[in-house]
Amino acid sequence: MKDLVLRRALVATARMTSHRGLNRGTSGNVSVRCRGGFLVTPSGFPYDAMRPQDVVAMTLDGRATGRLAPSSEWPMHAAVYRARPEAGAVVHVHSEAATALACLRRDLPAFHYMVAAAGSTSVRCTPYATFGTEALAAAAVAALEGRRACLLGNHGQLAFGATLEKALALAVEVEGLCATYLRALSVGEPPLLSDAEMAEVIAKFATYGVARPASSARDRRRASR
Ligand SMILES: [Zn+2]
Structure with missing residues (x-):
């Protein structure tokens, strides 16, 4: 079987979306991403029962190889890989808080500095489009401009990263931020950070990667001085 290591990693990440509370059913x-295209989870298949051979290999123009049908959202994954060369993995989930905000068709604004983990001053929400369509794929790519995550109107969220680990970590972060934002909104409109304040955070993240600055080895060394 081709790409066995990647297939195993994909299955493990898919299971993690359930175990970390990002998914239902x-x-x-x-x-x-793999040589020649990408590997994607099959359509309507429980992650706990999934094996590496159940994963579907696809070209970027949508030709599939495998015993099972690819996820119905494959056009959205293919569109992200075509539009964003830096995308190595894509995670799409219907996590509760991100989906709640997406159902309000609200962007996630700069209410907290960690919004910068997605690459900019907000996480945009797309208009509604039917699942599995090129229209949804195009809307997601547009909302992702300058960012690594977006909300999908009346649907869920999408995050990508250089690796499966980074894409999953960003999806977890976006879900947590949406939960906090909704909680803050229940009391009032939180004040937003300015573009200058967010630019400072984005510059720090560029130096340290998307990890929280305080967790980097360089920061720990600095802190111990
Ligand atoms: Zn979906």
Whole structure:
């Protein structure tokens, strides 16, 4: 079987979306770029029963190889890989808080500095489009401009990263931020950070990667001085 290591990693990440509370049932899907295209989770298949051979290999123009049908959202995954050369993996989930905000068709604004983990001053929400369509794929790519995550109107969220680990970590972060934002909104409109304040955070993240600055080895060394 080709790409066995990647297939195993994809299955493990798909299971993690469930174990980390990002998914319900068989909703959501995960993919990873490979030579010649990408590997994607099959359609409507429970992650706990999934084996590496169940993963579907696809070209970027949508030709599939495998015993099972690819996730119905494959056009969205393919569109992200075509538009964003830096995307190595894509995680799409219907996590509760991100989906709640997406159902309000609200962007996640700069209410907290960690919004910068997605690459900019907000996480945009797309208009509504039917699942599995090129229209949804195009809307997601547009909302992702300058960012690594977006909300999908009346649907869920999508995050990508250089690796499966980074894409999953960003999806977890976006879900947590949406939960906090909704909680803050229940009391009032939180004040937003300015573009200058967010630019400072984004510059720090560029130096340290998307990890929280305080967790980097360089910061720990600095702190111990
Ligand atoms: Zn979906």
